[in-house]
Amino acid sequence: MARGKNNPADDFLQFMVGGCLFGAGGFLLSNQVMVSSAIGYGVQRGRYGGWGGWGHAGGFALPFDTPGMGLLMLPLALGVCFMFAGSFKRWANLLVWASLAALFVGVLNSLRMTFMATTLWQLAAYVVMIGAGGGLMFRSLNNYQPEQESKTDHFDAKKELEELRRRIDENNDRTN
Numbered sequence: 001m002a003r004g005k006n007n008p009a010d011d012f013l014q015f016m017v018g019g020c021l022f023g024a025g026g027f028l029l030s031n032q033v034m035v036s037s038a039i040g041y042g043v044q045r046g047r048y049g050g051w052g053g054w055g056h057a058g059g060f061a062l063p064f065d066t067p068g069m070g071l072l073m074l075p076l077a078l079g080v081c082f083m084f085a086g087s088f089k090r091w092a093n094l095l096v097w098a099s100l101a102a103l104f105v106g107v108l109n110s111l112r113m114t115f116m117a118t119t120l121w122q123l124a125a126y127v128v129m130i131g132a133g134g135g136l137m138f139r140s141l142n143n144y145q146p147e148q149e150s151k152t153d154h155f156d157a158k159k160e161l162e163e164l165r166r167r168i169d170e171n172n173d174r175t176n
Contacts, residue, residue, distance in 0.1 A: 011140040018136025025129025075099045
């Protein structure tokens with residue numbers, strides 16, 4: 001494909017092939033990651049002693065094995081109360097969104113991610129697929145840069161506006 005010429009059909013095909021490569025590489029790479037939560041229920045001896053159970057403290061007060069996660073429910077409840085009461089809307093939004101963000105971060109923080117054993121060849125193939133797919137997608141979009149406005153267009157518009165103003169002034173002088 002010649003540089004600088006737009007061929008939408010070829011660019012679309014290139015974007016789709018790049019998207020497929022990028023998606024397949026991302027899927028295969030993420031398929032090698034095992035995710036588990038910090039909450040563990042089982043018959044084996046627990047992390048904090050004892051046999052079985054959920055986390056430490058029986059899972060009643062400390063969800064997701066993170067101390068203090070339950071405390072985030074208080075500002076969330078207060079924010080929802082303010083929302084339904086219709087007062088302090090800014091504080092209500094701040095409390096609700098900040099609490100939800102902190103809960104989301106807490107949940108993500110409680111996850112354990114481990115990379116499964118893979119060969120160097122597989123890992124290299126995944127990374128090359130992601131890189132090549134991203135490159136093809138960017139290259140297909142490269143020819144579609146926003147056009148820069150020429151300075152002569154602005155100059156012509158200014159001249160035209162001045163001419164219109166002059167005509168309006170002449171018409172106003174005639175009518176007065």
